[in-house]
Amino acid sequence: MSISLAAEPDRLLPAEPGVRKIARGLLELVSDLPIISPHGHVDAAVLDKNSPFPDPATLLISPDHYVTRLIHASGVPLDRLRVGGSTAASPRDVWREFAKAWPLFDGTASGYWLRSEFEHVFKLEHEISEATADATFDAIQSRLSEPGFRPRQLFKDFNIEVLATTDDPLDSLESHAALAADATFQGRVLPTFRPDAYLNISHPTWIENVDQLITTAGDGTTGYAGYIRALENRRQHFVDHGAVSADHGVRTPQTLKLDRAEAESLFNKARRGEATETDRDAFEAHMMYEMARMSVQDGLVMTVHPGSFRNHHLPTFEKYGADTGHDIPFAVNYTEAIRPVLQDFGTAEGFNLILFTLDETVFSRELAPLAGFYPAVYVGAPWWFLDAPDAMLRFRSAITETAGFYRSSGFIDDTRAFCSIPARHDASRRIEASFLARLVAEHRVSESRAAELIVDIVDAAPRRAFKL
Amino acid sequence: MSISLAAEPDRLLPAEPGVRKIARGLLELVSDLPIISPHGHVDAAVLDKNSPFPDPATLLISPDHYVTRLIHASGVPLDRLRVGGSTAASPRDVWREFAKAWPLFDGTASGYWLRSEFEHVFKLEHEISEATADATFDAIQSRLSEPGFRPRQLFKDFNIEVLATTDDPLDSLESHAALAADATFQGRVLPTFRPDAYLNISHPTWIENVDQLITTAGDGTTGYAGYIRALENRRQHFVDHGAVSADHGVRTPQTLKLDRAEAESLFNKARRGEATETDRDAFEAHMMYEMARMSVQDGLVMTVHPGSFRNHHLPTFEKYGADTGHDIPFAVNYTEAIRPVLQDFGTAEGFNLILFTLDETVFSRELAPLAGFYPAVYVGAPWWFLDAPDAMLRFRSAITETAGFYRSSGFIDDTRAFCSIPARHDASRRIEASFLARLVAEHRVSESRAAELIVDIVDAAPRRAFKL
Amino acid sequence: MSISLAAEPDRLLPAEPGVRKIARGLLELVSDLPIISPHGHVDAAVLDKNSPFPDPATLLISPDHYVTRLIHASGVPLDRLRVGGSTAASPRDVWREFAKAWPLFDGTASGYWLRSEFEHVFKLEHEISEATADATFDAIQSRLSEPGFRPRQLFKDFNIEVLATTDDPLDSLESHAALAADATFQGRVLPTFRPDAYLNISHPTWIENVDQLITTAGDGTTGYAGYIRALENRRQHFVDHGAVSADHGVRTPQTLKLDRAEAESLFNKARRGEATETDRDAFEAHMMYEMARMSVQDGLVMTVHPGSFRNHHLPTFEKYGADTGHDIPFAVNYTEAIRPVLQDFGTAEGFNLILFTLDETVFSRELAPLAGFYPAVYVGAPWWFLDAPDAMLRFRSAITETAGFYRSSGFIDDTRAFCSIPARHDASRRIEASFLARLVAEHRVSESRAAELIVDIVDAAPRRAFKL
Structure with a gap:
């Protein structure tokens, strides 16, 4: 392997010379646009402290x-x-x-x-x-x-305009505040509200998490009411620190609207450690409904990342912890699962719901049809194992004929690898240029419209979907 | 976007010049062939009355x-x-x-x-x-x-030879009769028997529909026997008016053979409004079996369109009715579900069963293997969200290596948009030419055989599958 | 159709001239390499007896x-x-x-x-x-x-180095022994241990099979202990005759670790003919776990072939027997199903577990992620309906971006059609060359690395995955 492959100006572009030429022209229109990274896992403190790597x-x-x-x-x-x-x-x-x-x-x-x-x-x-x-x-x-x-210089050299982090609801967000207050730092570094550990009963420390949440942010209210209040309060804390979205790493896309008494009863049962698996699933599905309801109220874009069997190899998890390479996707279904939320909020003013999947079959079958009707729904960019050249082309092919180019979220790097951010966005732009170039060559989109579309996809789409 | 894209003679053809040249040659062989539309939703009265749009x-x-x-x-x-x-x-x-x-x-x-x-x-x-x-x-x-x-002039200008409509079992079919009797109108406009509202217990007016069906066509017999008799009679009425197929918009592809006593008992329970969800599923699955049995007897081709969650957004359905853009596909499985029917009728003389899907995964996994063994089974053309250029190419790629070119239904426009019929058939022909041209370029099919195949696909296949 | 298509030197190679040229160069590097066929269904006696066809x-x-x-x-x-x-x-x-x-x-x-x-x-x-x-x-x-x-001359002319057969656990393997002992025959013909009929309770003769197994190979031990002992002994018999793998044609990929008492109790219940469907599933899943355990001990590579509904058309099965063309795939899920085995043996020294699928959706969603973490897991080559040109390209596209080129099994012809072996391996090599050529043209892999990779894929991969 030659490092110089990465220096090839036509890397990732289609081999057919006519199509490549079109793709090259489209790529030029977006290669200098700033990076907008509305979902990722870089730690804000890295930029705040600006220590050498x-x-x-x-x-x-x-x-x-x-x-x-x-x-x-x-x-x-x-x-x-x-x-x-x-x-x-x-x-x-x-x-x-x-x-x-x-x-x-x-x-x-x-x-x-x-x-x-x-x-x-x-x-x-x-x-x-x-x-x-x-x-x-x-x-x-x-x-x-x-x-x-140093991180801040790279941030500037990488031409990053917006970088969203992913944060615990009880995080003070002091690094975000410090960066926002620092006139010497020009970028926007935004927190993202990620409440999994407070919503998911099967989380190992759910009971303690909830106790702490209510104590910290429940305004003195206790029980389920205090829990809901505390979540609302912490979301507002995030909004106040510039957050634009709330992210949900759920097991499945299931949602459910319980009445207050049912929800409260499950909540209390779970705090006593008595929730069954059915209770757990029902409560989590209900809390997704609640998160949607709160998003409609406070304006945070709701992003859903389901379908990964976390920590598949228990011995590795026990020795090395989470996020160590053995989260394995499985089949998901959105159509029935997401319906309770869409029933009530699918046409709600200002509600943006971005649906991600690791199961590619969902793109043409469910997500493109959903996003092609509901104003709230955006198809999440290819995620995790799927943010790769061929997979990104399959994604565009799977969704565009039903949902067009305006119903997807724009690229999400979703990375904790700070130095890989430019490479990931560059790869995505090359693939968008490749896909559009083929449509131009097949006389399905005019070259002038393709030029508008690629700028929209790279620049306007993430701003639109994430309200930036 | 320039309207002139639609005037490009090479639109939809592959970009690679060598393959495009082959595709162009193949396309020429079929571009003047008449349109055969064996499944769609145009209203026969439009042609009968011939009023201006x-x-x-x-x-x-x-x-x-x-x-x-x-x-x-x-x-x-x-x-x-x-x-x-x-x-x-x-x-x-x-x-x-x-x-x-x-x-x-x-x-x-x-x-x-x-x-x-x-x-x-x-x-x-x-x-x-x-x-x-x-x-x-x-x-x-x-x-x-x-x-x-005017509709009749467009029908002629569009070069439509056969147009099938989709009709209620109790429809008088007077427009079809009038058109058939009218010597000034040359096309064939055929009715299609679509009994969903009489088979699906959960249909809001199922009880009234069944009452009316039995009263109208039960030959004086009542109860389940009258119901079956009435269905047989109405199918015959359709056959007598030129129908070649019966269409079934079912929730899932499930089929089931109940003995007569069981079926009768479920039927009676349902008429009393006491059927459970399980009863409903069993009865509907049984009625698919019955429809297959009747098709073997009366020769109507059986087409199955499952896997759409109808009226996903209840508020829209309540305000605007059905077919308003929020029917959303979900995953289906045919292999076990369709087995009861294939067990008994999969090799029955003259039985044609065309299986459609909105779940693309089924093409290579289930439909091509089924159609590659059972003489009765044809793979339905890409349907609804899938009758688009890329999706049609994926379809051919998914089924051909297992089932070849002779086990699919031919193109189905399935449309209520009369003026879109030529564009849809033209797009399909361009994609077939594109797919075959690639196989020719890869030396997988000879150019002379490709020429025969494209004519077969466009012209002979729908006649064969739909007995036209 | 012209027979001469098969004489085209560029058959199956991509149409774009630049990519085709690269593919041609890569193909040349492997077209004379010997055939390694680590999984198939040719009868060893055919080679032993060497009778004319x-x-x-x-x-x-x-x-x-x-x-x-x-x-x-x-x-x-x-x-x-x-x-x-x-x-x-x-x-x-x-x-x-x-x-x-x-x-x-x-x-x-x-x-x-x-x-x-x-x-x-x-x-x-x-x-x-x-x-x-x-x-x-x-x-x-x-x-x-x-x-x-004659078979032996063709074996030589086909340039077959290794040919694995698939054999009943109680097979004497005398043909294999005779071939190994025959100095005039140069190839390696290896048996494969295939115990489905002894593990699958629902097999029509399971009870008799198990009786015979224990009697023949149980070392005098009876019951479940004798059953396990006999399986271990027969596996050793296969190892002694050169076997490198054990193959499992299971309904689903489910695995399960039962404690000894539970397993014994289910075994006894099944021998009395009293096992329920749940018992059957649990016992079969448990025996997959046991097979993995034995593979860790005796070194036989474990191959799993799930997801085919065998003998779909009962009347044909009754008249013509099994393997008569109506085994139909269905959807499978590996992520949760295979976990019990991977939990305990996913990182076990020397354990190779090759996972096949007829459900293409599993490639990118589950198999590539599993093989990209677990040292034991290899992605099985496209199998059965999927060992076709387009399907093999889809396979590479689906797995490579996540698992690279070193985590798949190498080509498996899986055939009983002896004379088709060269054509199948040749087709596979052409597709590998085509896929790699595209990556080279897109500057994703250097031409020199592609040259190394294709040799690895064709020659080293099957040796590595099957311990040859």
């Missing part, structure tokens, strides 16, 4: 479960990658494991992003390989000590 | 839920589109809303059809836009008053 | 349910194809039916393989057609009487 492995490998998972699949235990706080290996050892495993990444989205970062962010002169492991480690390490590689 | 909006926008849904998704209430009989807006106002929303249709199947109609049927000189809304409304309105735009 | 129909048509099914779909009863031992028709009559039906095979995988065999194995000079039926029958018949068409 520690070392190549700690920056690029150990915390990125997209990367460690594939090395693990080749038989390398996670402690040799310093996953989950392990310090059994040194960062340099981790980098050597990575360099050895690098050929495994050919053809993958992660490999594409990393290669782009090596070329465009770190300007590496050597290809990654076992032989160059130490040299590349040292080269990146050296870059990281330069002032130009 | 009222105005552009009433013809092209208000009744077409493909079109109104996407405008609605952009936030326009349906009464501003005169949906469901609303007269809150004038036809001209509706057209203005449509013109404003026109950019939303880029990339969609509906946009493609409309653009084709504007170019080839109405020969509009202006592109649709907010600015040209009144001019285009007036231009079409003026065309509609010309004698050449 | 009887006649064209008995060799190529009657036993190949891929072929007979599509002829059957056109209305030809299976007895006219000598299926299931029927002798109602002569081989020549069967061939005539086939020749008449030959146009139905255009575009199908089976048609592609047959055309390749006619060109490259039998060197037919005439195209297949009704008119040439007798001439082509005679030409092949004549070839079959030549010494060069």
Whole structure:
């Protein structure tokens, strides 16, 4: 693999020369547009403190479960990658494991992003390989000590206009406040309200979480009423700090409208530790309905990310914790599940509901039809395993003929890998240009409309869907 | 968007010049063949009466839920589109809303059809836009008053040989009879037996429908025996009026063979209004079995259209009625569900069973394998949200390697939008040419066989599958 | 259809000239590599005895349910194809039916393989057609009487290095032993342990099978302990005869870890013929867990082939037996189902678990993510209805971006049609070259890495996944 692939100006564009030429023209229109990242997992404190990044492995490998998972699949235990706080290996050892495993990444989205970062962010002169492991480690390490590689400078160099983080409802949001108050920092760094640990009864610390939530933010009210009040209050706290959306990492897309007495009874049962699995499902589905109701009131865009079996390999979870590469998707169904919410709020003024999926079958079958009728519904961009070149093309092909180009959310990088943000957005823009170029070549969209559409997709769509 | 896209001779054909050339050659072989439309929703009375179409909006926008849904998704209430009989807006106002929303249709199947109609049927000189809304409304309105735009003349100009309608079992079929008896009208307009409202217990007026059915056509027999007799009689009435198929818009593809006593007991329970959800499902599944049995006897081709959650948004249904753009597909499974019918009739002489799906996953997984073994089974053409260029290519790719080219139904326009019929069939022919051209270019099918195949697909397949 | 299509050097390669050129270069690197066939259904006795093949129909048509099914779909009863031992028709009559039906095979995988065999194995000079039926029958018949068409010579000419068969656990494996001991035969012919009939309670002769198994191989132990012991012993017998894998044709991918007492109790209940459907499912799922446990111990690669509704058409099954063309896939889910096995053995040293599917949706959603984390998991090659050109491209597109190129099993022909083996492997290599060529043209993989990858995919991958 040659690092120079990432320098190819036509990378990811379709091979057919006529279509490529059209795609190249469309890409030019958007390649300098600022990055809008309305959903991701970068820590705001990183930008607030602006400390130098520690070392190549700690920056690029150990915390990125997209990367460690594939090395693990080749038989390398996670402690040799310093996953989950392990310090059994040194960062340099981790980098050597990575360099050895690098050929495994050919053809993958992660490999594409990393290669782009090596070329465009770190300007590496050597290809990654076992032989160059130490040299590349040292080269990146050296870059990281330069002032130009501090988080705030990269934020500026990456041309990021908006970056949303994902935050606990009880987070003080002090880093966000500090950044907003800091006249020397120009970007918008917005919090996102993510209440899973307070809504999901089966969360290991749900009872304590709820106790703390009510105590902190319930205005003195207790029980279910205090719980609802506290959630409303904390959402307002997020709104006050610039949040535009609330994100929900649910098991399934199920929603349900319970009457107050039923909801209260399940809530009390759950706090006593007596909720059954059925109770749990009903309560969580009900709380999704409640979140939609609150979104209609406070204006936070509601994003739903269902369908991942979290922590599939229990021994790994127990040793290394969550988000360590073994969340595995499963089939989901939106049509019946989301109906209670859409029944009541699908045409509600100002309500934006963005539906994501890891199950591609849902795109043409359910999400495009839903977004093609309900003003509230936007089709979430291809997410997680699906934000890759071929998968993004399949997405556009699956939804456009039913829902057109104006009913999807715009690209979401959803990443905790800060340095991969430009590569991800660049890849997405290249794929949008490729898809549109084909439609132009097939005389399905005029070239002038394609030029408008790509700017809309890259720039206007995320602003529209996320109210930016 | 330029209307002239619809004038491009190579529209929808693959971009690669070598493949496009082959496709163009194949397309030429079928572009002048007559249209065979064995399943659709045009009203026979329109052709019988041959009245002029009222105005552009009433013809092209208000009744077409493909079109109104996407405008609605952009936030326009349906009464501003005169949906469901609303007269809150004038036809001209509706057209203005449509013109404003026109950019939303880029990339969609509906946009493609409309653009084709504007170019080839109405020969509009202006592109649709907010600015040209009144001019285009007036231009079409003026065309509609010309004698050449009466339904019968368009039928002839569209080169339609056969047009099937979809009709209530108790319909007198007088329009069909009148057309058949009219020596001045050359086309075949055939009724289709569609008994959903008499088979589906959960239909709001099922009890009254059944009462009327038995009274009208039960030969004096009452109860379940009268019900079955009446259905058989009405099917015969349709056969006598030229019907070739019976269509079934079922919730799921479930079929079930109950013994007579069980069926009778469920039927009686349902007429007393006491049927449970389980009873309902069992009875409907049983009646699908009965419909298959009758098809074997009377020769009507059986078509099955499952997997749409009808009237998903209850408030819209209550205000505007059914077929207003919020029927949303869901996952279906045919393999086990259709087995009771195939067990008994899958190899029955002369039985044709055409299976449609809105869930694309079923094509390669279930329908192609079923149609590749059972002489009775044909894979239904891509339907509803799937009769779009990319989706039709995915369909051919999904089924051909297992079932070949002779086990699918041929194109079905399934439309109530009369003026869109030529555009839909033309698009389908272009896609078939595109798919075959790729196989030719990849040396998988010879050019001479491709020439035979495209004629078979366009012309012979629907005649074969629908016994025309 | 021209037989000469099979002689086109660029067959199956992408049409775009630039991509085709790259694909051609990649194909050249692997077209002379030996065939490794780690999973299939050829009978070892055929090679051991080396008898001439009887006649064209008995060799190529009657036993190949891929072929007979599509002829059957056109209305030809299976007895006219000598299926299931029927002798109602002569081989020549069967061939005539086939020749008449030959146009139905255009575009199908089976048609592609047959055309390749006619060109490259039998060197037919005439195209297949009704008119040439007798001439082509005679030409092949004549070839079959030549010494060069004996099984062992073909094995050598086909350049087969390894051929795995599929065998009953109580098979003596004497043909395998004889071949291994025969210095005049150079290939490796390996047995595969396939215990479905001993694990699946609903198998019609399960009770007798189990009795015989315990009696034969239980070391005198009886009951559940003897059953487990006997399975372990027979697996060892297979290992001693060169087996590298155990294959499991299960209904669903469900696995379950029961404690010994529970398993024993279900086993005893089943032997008394008292097992319910729930018992059956639980016991089968448990035995999958046991098979995994044994694989960890004895090193046999575990392959899982779920999701086919066997013998869908009961009347055909009753008349002609199993494997007669009406096994129909259905939707499966691996994520939760396979978890019990992966929980305990997903990272076990030396455990290889290859997961196949007939439900394509599982590739991107479940199998690529699983294989991208668990060292034990390999994604099984596209199987059965999916080992066709377009389907194989969809497979690579679906898994590569998540799992890369090193986590799949390599091609599996899975065939009982001996003479189709070269055509199948050749088609697979052409598709791998096509997929890689596109990635090269899109600057996603360098040309030099693509050259390494295609050799790995064709040669190293099956050796790695199957421990050859």
